[in-house]
Every structure is written in C-alpha cells, then in structure tokens.
Amino acid sequence: MLSLAIAGLRARGSRTVLSALGILAASLVVGTGVTVGYGLATGFERSAERAGLPDVIARFTPERRATVDERVRALPNLAAASYRYEVLDEPLTANGHHNHRGAVNTVGAGRRGYEIVEGRDVAGDRAGEAVVERGLAKEWDLHPGDAIGLGRRIGELRIVGIASSPDNVAFPLATTARVYISEATIRERLGFTPDDANVALLWLCDPSKADVTLTQARAVSFGLGRLEFVTREGVRVLLSQAAGIVISLLVAFSLVALVAAGTMLAAGAHADVQRRLSAFGVQRALGFTPARIAALQAAEAALVAAPAALAGLAIGTLAVAGPSAGLLAALNEQPPGRDLLAPLALALIAVVAIVVAAATWPAWRAARRPPAEILRGGDVTPRTGREARGGLLGLGARFSTAARGRFVASVATIAVCAGVVVLMLALASLLERLREDPGTVGKRYQLTVSAPEWMLGAIRDVAGVDAAGQRYATEAADSFRLGEPLRLVAYPGDHTEFEAPPLAEGRRVRGPGEAEVGLGLADALGLRPGSTLAAQLRSGAEVRFRVTGIVRALEHDGRIAWVRPERLLGGDPGLQPGIVVRVEPGADRGQVSRALTEIGAPPRTASAATTRNGDFLAVLAAVLRGVGLAVGLVCLYALIQALTMTARERRGAVALLRACGGDARAVATVLAGAAAAVAAPAALAGIALEWAVFGPLVARLAAGFASLPLAPAPGHVAIVLGGLLVLTAGATAVVARRVLREPVVAGLREE
C-alpha cells in the first residue's frame, strides 16, 4: 500500500507539493503558537520552582532583623524564612550606562528566592561582589567579571553572577533594576554589620493555606509600618492575566490556521476525489474495498502531512524561539527547553490527524458508492445555470462559483482569516492607544501637574484649560481577603468630570462613604452594589466604603475604586494630591503645556497604561501586527489553492480562451475574476465576523472587566480590503504564470 501511495503522490507531483506547502504553512503557525503559548503558560511555575520563589514576600519599614524573625517564627505553616535589606533609588553605573532607580538588596543567610542563570551567587564572607538581575545584565551588556558602581558610599563592585526572579518583571520593563550584594560588602564598605531588614521572604509548608498565614501575619505585625504582602499566587495570577490574552490569541491563530488548512485540504481532497472517481470505480470493479481505497488515500495524506507538518512545526518553533525567550526573559521567566517537545509532538499528531481525516473522508464517502455509479460519475462537468455576465472577469467569477462546495469553503476560510487580521489590527491599535491615549481607559484629562493646591486657580485660568482639579491616588490592599492589591482614586467632587469609566451596574458615587469599583475588583472580591469595600492603606489604617456602582475600568486590571478623598485623608493624612488638567477640545496641548510651565506648573502628559507597561504594549502591538501579516499569508495560500484548483478544473476552458487568441492579460483577467469572486465576499464576511463575533469575544476574554473598543475602524477595513486586493493580484499572478507555462494543447486535450 505504501508503494502505491508513493506512486500516487509522484504522479500528482505539483499538487502534492502545493498540499505540502499548505500543511507546512499551517504547521508553522501552530508551531509558533505552541512555542510561545506553552512558554508563557508554564513560564511562571517553571521559573518560580527553579528560583525557589518564596510563597509570600513581605515588605515593611526597616526593623531589627531579630525582632522581625521573632514574629515570623511564630507564624503557622512556615517552612523557612530569610531577610533582606532593600534600598531603592540607588544610583547604578556600569558599562557607560547610568540609572537612578537601582534596588540594592543586601542578602543574608538562608534561601535566596532567585535563580543564578550565569556565574555564581555572592558569597557571604566575601566583600566587593554583586549579582545583577538578568534584565539589567542584558540591557547594559554586563557579564560576570564586569564592574558595577553603586553610588559613592558603596562604590564599585565586581559582578560575579546574573540572577533571575519571577516575582516581578525584568528591567527595563520594571523601572527598578535589582542588584544583590552580601553583608560582607556592607561591612567592608560602610563599616557596620547590617542587622536591619525591610523584606521578609517566607516559604510555607502548605502554600494553599497562605491566607491563614497572612491573617496571622497581620495580627502579629504590630510595630511594622507600611506592611505589604506579595504572594506567589498573586504574582502568578497577575502574570497569567497578562499572558492570558497572548495565549488566547495564539491558540485562536493556531486553530484558525488549522481550520483554514483543513478546509482547504478537504476541498482539495474533494476535488481530487472527483477527478479520480473513474479510477476509484475501476478499483472497486477490480475488487478493492472502500476501506482499502480510503486507507490508500490516508497513507498518501500521511506521507505528505508528516514531513510537511514536522518541517512547519520546526520552522515555527525555531523562528519564535528567540523572541519567545526574549519575552519570557522580560517577564523574568525561563524558556521551556526540552519540555516543549511533548506539546510539539502532540501538535504534530494533531496536524497529521486533521490532514489525514480531511483527505480521507471524501474518498471514503465516494468509494462507498456502488462501482457502477462511481464509473458513471467519473467525469467532472462544471455546473451550468444562468449565463455568466461581466466579460472575462464575470466568466472567471463563474468558474469559481461553479464548484459550490469549494467556493463556500474558500470564502469561509478567507473570511475567518480576514476577520482575524482585522482583529489583530484593532488590538494593535488599541494597545497603542492604551499606551498613548488616556481616553482609552476612561480618563478625560490629558495633563497632570505636580503643584500645590493654591495654584489650582491659576492653572484653571490658563488659556486652553477646560478644567483642572485635584486627584488623589494610592495603592491599598483589601483588608477582608488580605493582600488583594487595589488602587483607590479620589476626587473632591464629581470624578466623572475627569474620569468616567462606563457604569456597568448601580450608580455613581455621591458622598464620602461611597465607592465605585472596577469590575476586576468586584469579581475578585465578590463586590456588588451595597457591599462593603474595606481597604488597608499604606499607612496601615483601614478605610471602608459602601459600593454604589460597578464600572468597566481597564486601568490596573479593573482592580480600582473611585471614592471621595475625606476618608482616605483620615486614614493617611500625608496623602498628597496631584492636579489633573482637561484641555479644551481643539486646543493645542503643546501650547497649554508651555503656558503651564510658564506659570511654574510644568505638566506631564497623562498616559493611559502605566509607563512601566508602555514598552511592553508597544512590543505586543508589533507582535500582533506580525501575526496579522502571517494570517494574511494564510489568506494568500487559501486564495492560491482555490484559484489553482479552479484553473486546473477549467484548464480546458482556459486553453480554449488562449486558442481563441487570449493572451496573458486575458487569462489573468479571467483568473482575477475567479479570485475576486472568492475574495470580495470573504472580505465583507470577515469584517462582519470581526464586528459581530471576534471583537466582542476577544474583548470579553481579554478584559471582561472593561469595555475594549475592538470594533473594526475604517482604517482597518481599508487595510484589509487593500490587502486582499493585493493578495488577489498576487494569487492571480502566481496562478496565471503557472497556467501560461502549460501548452495550450494540453488543456484542449483534457477538455
């Protein structure tokens, strides 16, 4: 059977190559999706295990280590603990680079909570050594043996290792760059033995009972100021949310690619079966069973699919291995390495199975018919009905629509691809707007000013300023669930004048004891209008609000609440407001900025996403556009496949056209008509699909707590229509070239 299958494939050489290329293209997308998706999905756990990440990281105002240790040892469920002294905003200098946001950690005995990825760890008894985080090492091109300067007091240290810890994203995605030094260095350079700590790393016997430990920790935290907890589970959830959208999209692309390839292969196999019906009839007449004919088809499909899928997966994996590792490194995570082989093997099996099923099913159905019936239906005849109109273009369109099954399959495939491309463009634009346009996250102010309250009047008087007001913002933790981080934003008056996230439920805040909470926070804490929001401020004080409304807020993953400032100031009297400025519609923002600077209130442009995430969003936007381009290539493949099959089936008609004097342009016009007949409805269906299905679905998947504007913009529609026009022209050129290489008489003989 194998030799028969190989002979069959050889006989249909060009068709076999085309199918193999299609499978390769689809597998390439799948390989890309599996590599990036698996890496992101498992990256945190893998890296946390390798780094020995603590289950809880507690930060507090500096305290004697012995005092802290005494309280920590009293905690239930504790397996181990170690302490650090972290100094923020330290100047760092190395390799000609300079940064004022260094986080210098003096590490003592015990577990470290980070993984050494290059070199070695700092030794407790050796001074003058430093370990730098991988992000900093990569950004500044630092290696073990290089020197790094830590301000005037500590001076220059020798880098002995590079470390990675997934409790935060890496520098420069994180604004601070982490450096670890030993106590011996402090002793040598600063002349004292450090015995204070402001960071405690806690490893628990049963991490699932972290909440019990945290409750107890808060109870015994008397004397520890500004106590904040970060749990390993909390970090995992935060990173999973960020990675979730990328993984969802990659899974979606992989499915689209597989469905597209499967549909086209099924259509191709159907056409192939039609072409070979008489051969099937003869085989049945000679005593072949339908199962044997189907098995032969399956063997042929497997012979093509296995190497093509393997090559596609390998190319896809290799192509994104570097960028994926870079993305994981930015998240302080490790690439999966050999662990990736298992999901890739599963993907290979899935691709081959889909291809074999798509190719075998039509043969099985055809071969089950009585041999006489198969022989009678052996000739492929185009359907006829109404006369084709519209000249050569119309004739080509008629050629396409004659094989209705394939026409529908092709339109559906390209429509899905076009829909995905529009979605990618919409997402990329959204990410860019998130980065640059504060209006995207419901902010109605464009500038912020750090100025005393008495300047508010002068700021309001500046030409072009529509409104200006005070805005308080502070980080807090939910004090019922303990540790759930949230942001509290307060305006003295109606906050909707400056921030108006869409109200999903309930009503707006009207008084000091009320809060509007983001859907993300409401979901996390189970809040509804009428519930109580209890938040622990950085000062340690607790403030409570009655929830009056739930809003769709994108900022801070929806874990945000808008309140009036009275209770915040009661709990934290030192809280300082900023001033937000709304610019008049049509006013020149640059001119307003200059005028504000002139009166001594230099403004900053309000950002939508936090600046920390800005670069990451830019990378994501670029990735999404790249994926859109890749899906566009699937469109091109689908078009070429559909057009090639049409041209093959109607090669007699094309030959006749040429016999009547039709030149290359006439043939191309007919083929363009055939391609346009598929591309035009597919483009419209794709845009409708994105508008009605993909956009709302992805918006819900990505951020159910916010309203993401993912409807197709006119620009995106124009790009997709233009792109499909270019693809149609490209597919037409490719197939026309192939058709014109064939002698006219070959086509006439077939007709």
Next chain:
Amino acid sequence: MAVVRARGLVKTFGEGRAARRVLDGAELDVAAGEVVAVLGRSGSGKSTLLHVLGGLDRVGAGSIEIAGVDVTRASERELSALRRRHVGFVFQFFHLLPELSGEANVLLAGRMRGAAPEAPARGGELIDRLGLRDVAASLPHQLSGGEQQRFAIARALVNDPSVLLADEPTGNLDAEAGAEVLRLLRAGADEGRAVVLVTHEAGATAMADRVLRLADGRLEPC
C-alpha cells in the same frame, strides 16, 4: 499566394526509446480560398499538424508561415495575436464554454484585447447567417450537436481570420449536421480564407480542393 506555408515540420512526442516522431518533414501550402483536407489514421498526427500550424504547439524543426507571420519564431504574445487576428479553430468536441450562451461564446474571441473592432457586429451577422438567432441565448447544454458546432464555426470566424483550421469538425455529428458544417467551411473558403480540414472520414473530403494523406509524418497527395 500561399496563406499557409509549412516546410520540413518535425514534431516528436516522448523521449529516448519511447520517442515517437509524428511529423517528420511534413510540408504544406494552402492558398487563400482553398480547402485542403488532410486524411490519416487515428494517431497519425493530423491534430498535431493543426496545432502547430495554429501556434498552439511548437515544432521541433521546420518553419511555418501564416499570413506572412513566422509562427516558429514568434513569442507567446505574438502567437496570441496571430490566433486572434489570423487563425480560427473548429474542434471536434466544439469546446463551447458551458457558462456562456451560444452568442456569448461566439463573441468571446471578439472580447479579447486587440480583437477586430467590428467583431461584435460580425458575430451578430454570423449568428443570423448560420440560422442561430433563435437559439443564440441558449446555453450549450441546451443545444444540439449541430447547433453547437455552428456556434463554434461562428466563433472561429468572428475575427475574420485568413486561416480556418478544422479538427474533425464532423466527427461528433450526424450525417445531416455534418454536411451543413462542411458547407459552412466551404463557404468560409469561398470568402477568401485558407481552410485546412483534418478528418479520417473520406466522405468529408468531397468539398475539398485538395486531399492530402498524413502517413509516417509526411503529407502526400491522395
């Protein structure tokens, strides 16, 4: 003066030991207004001769001139132009496009870029002259074999070619329809065209001015 002039035509199919030379030094001259019938057994190379004369296929050696155009040295673009302006084909199986009505099939050749500007008007005239007006809007599968072949002849004549190449034009028709087709071909020659008719039916040669036999790759008078 010969409108069709072929010298030393050689055409080989296959390679090596499987190679078969179907034209082996064939020579042919056809003057305007002349009908030349070419007889031969199945597989003798009659259709191949028409294909190479009409620029649908290339010869291995020899030269062909159609209406003063050197076919053997012409590019694909020049061959397309030649077929559009100087050559009309009539096939045994009509080769009408099933998506187009009889009339649209006739006008198809006139729709090409570079076709004669008067082609549409001429197509209409041909449809009337060949008695096809009543069925002009019908699709091919709604037509009889004779009607289909008459539409095919009208299509071949729509650009007013100087050469008409007919490959077994009566092979798929009954006697009455076949006779009508032969009469139309004769009429085409009488209008000043060179007509080459390939057939294996001796009866179809009655209207020809000359009858040649293709045997062993060469053309010989019968």
